[in-house]
């Protein structure tokens with residue numbers, strides 16, 4: 001059983017997508033980042049960078065004790081390696097996947113995240129920041145489009161690289177990007193959006209924001225039990 005500490009954002013969706021693709025049992029718990037759940041000491045004990053998502057694997061494949069993992073890319077790799085799926089067959093395959101996984105974590109995610117912030121959450125308009133981050137996000141869409149030209153998926157078969165990137169493209173409207181301008185991204189995006197696992201992943205906790213769901217005692221108990229197992 002996997003416990004997933006989660007909020008419905010691109011970094012949360014990518015792990016939900018992987019868990020849905022694997023079809024393994026998991027339980028979701030809120031990390032309401034608008035209500036500072038990420039700063040609770042019980043959460044910081046498993047996620048010292050005060051960010052979600054985090055998983056706690058209660059029955060790791062190595063037979064060892066429960067294990068907590070933070071950073072969504074590390075979580076995707078951990079799940080892929082534990083289950084032998086969505087991470088190619090060879091070191092060569094994995095090098096291809098890792099390039100695009102790291103590209104998302106070092107580039108698309110941080111840049112698109114800043115674009116979201118300056119377009120939607122900044123207390124006052126900052127035109128220079130909007131222009132800078134939108135231009136960089138647009139450049140990254142161009143890179144992805146070129147990569148996907150003549151390819152069905154980003155790196156060989158459907159993999160954790162696609163799962164990491166797709167949720168960020170789902171927010172293209174927040175980034176001021178028209179997908180029609182990037183036809184291979186648009187085609188790839190639609191292919192993944194049609195997967196039942198992707199449809200389920202974006203429904204998970206979809207009403208939590210409206211309900212202002214925060215961690216309760218049961219959620220905190222799971223965290224307390226996992227402290228020291230990262």
Ligand SMILES: N[C@@H](CCC(=O)N[C@@H](CS)C(=O)NCC(=O)O)C(=O)O
Nearest residue numbers: 009011033038051052053071072073
């Ligand atoms: N590199 C991290 C980024 C995680 C991240 O930025 N999570 C955001 C929500 S999408 C968060 O928890 N923010 C809380 C905060 O900024 O205090 C990952 O991939 O897991």
